[in-house]
Amino acid sequence: MAAISAAMVKELRERTGLGLLDCKKALKKTDGDIDQAIEDLRKSSGMKAAKKAGRTAADGVVAVRVAEDGKYGQVVEVNSETDFVARDEAFLGFVDTVANKALADKQTDVAALMAGDLESAREALVQKIGENIGVRRIDAVDADVVGGYVHSNNRIAVLVALKGGDVELARDIAMHVAATNPQFVAPADVSEEVVAKESEIIKAQPDMAGKPEAIVEKMIGGRIKKFLSEISLSEQAFVKNPELTVGKLAAQGGAEIQSFVRYEVGDGIVVEEVDFAAEVAEQLAASK
Template sequence: MAVTATLVKELRDRTSLGMMECKRALAETDGDIDLAIENLRKASGLKAAKKADRTAAEGVVAAKVADDGSYAVVLEVNSETDFVARDEGFLGFVGAVLNKAFDAKAKNVEAILSDDLEKTRSELVQKIGENIGIRRVDLAQADSGVVGAYVHSNNRIAVLVQLSGGTVELAKDVAMHIAAVNPQVVNPSDMSEDLVNKEKDIIKAQPDMEGKPEAIVEKMMVGRINKFLKENSLVEQAFVKDPEVTVGNLVKQAGAEIVRFVRFEVGEGIEKKEEDFAAEVAAQVAASKSS
């Protein structure tokens, strides 16, 4: 049986082990995922695998820009706690991953995975005692322009901005704005139809829409959708350093245009498991009494 990307993803989801380790385990079992799990449980990776079933939603983001501003990479590496995210060993691992991603001009995690990196990660997991994972990597590359980056001082938000024309400093200023304001798209026309329709449903359900004639509702709908698009589109937002000018006009005045941006925030989209410590202690006490 062929080892497909789908099988590798399923094994990663079920074990939280690294891609290379999962791929190798599946290759050894000819794609038999249950046998691969059994073998992994017997192997030295078991300790890391046990830790990997815990949610890693803390960590840091990092970015690196080429000296000439021609490209940059951004990444997120997760840990279970903020305490470990400040650990020197963890930050050293993040730096190594960042350099590898930068040298490879990596567009995703898969582009930098290797046995050496996975070995380093597993050793760090066992040393620190927490699950650690490289969650995501992205690349911004300018064909005829520049790329700038901004990483907030807490290392929890990082942004890349790709401009057509302009300067690295301008791109960095725009990236700082994006970190602070968090727009969803560059231009209003970039907003997905699904998001617009979802917003329309929310607007229609608002109390002040009830009982109004259809023509009035439609007119109010247009106004509120336009407001929604303006508030969530980068070029329409008031620039944080100078609210008298929009980001779009700021860039235009410099003879540039925003091509795209990438914004990473630590833990966004990860569902954290809520721990009820009191309930856990009570359960342990009850168990000890019954034994």
């Protein structure tokens, strides 16, 4: 039997995307014949899809759907492993199917949504494309007026809920949220804990040293006010007209901002950095 080297395992893994041990087992069965190993592994399509489920899908796209009456909307994130697949027509078709069904069912539970035909479609797409694909999250808003916006690269999506106003106003505000990423609707929504932590940070800054307590408190107050305006949607300068805050924009349109949801592809996903050479050596040593 031919010796199975780390280089052979690496090549097979790169060509198939399968795990190290799977690749080593396949090579052992074919006496080191990489092409035959690939053929054998391709026949194991069910195994291929299952093995890919463990790979990190941190790329992908987001999608927005708003009901015809403009009072309900949903935002969905569907992940792939690479931006190349995120532009694939079959992948984007799957995203459309997921988003449309989620809206039709008013379903925000990913597991419930995917049960049945959608999960079968996902598995088939994984086998066809060769990457892990997953529906990560779904959120919804329900209000008098709902507007949505998706950035042109399909990586940022926003829904905004208004009391009063119209869909165009909501969409303008959603576009602003996509650009600036506010954390809260208004300063009143910021918790005391967040304010207290920021106050501690400001107080510890070098320019506070040696100043009288009254001056320090005044400076903290001013900086906290600025901090709140920066993280609160209603206090931010509107991107299309910096002379106007978003709160005033809404008021001029006869609206009050109730809530917003902002999705950015991969937000919060930690992608593990792997030392491939060390991983190969470790796996080969463990399997001897």
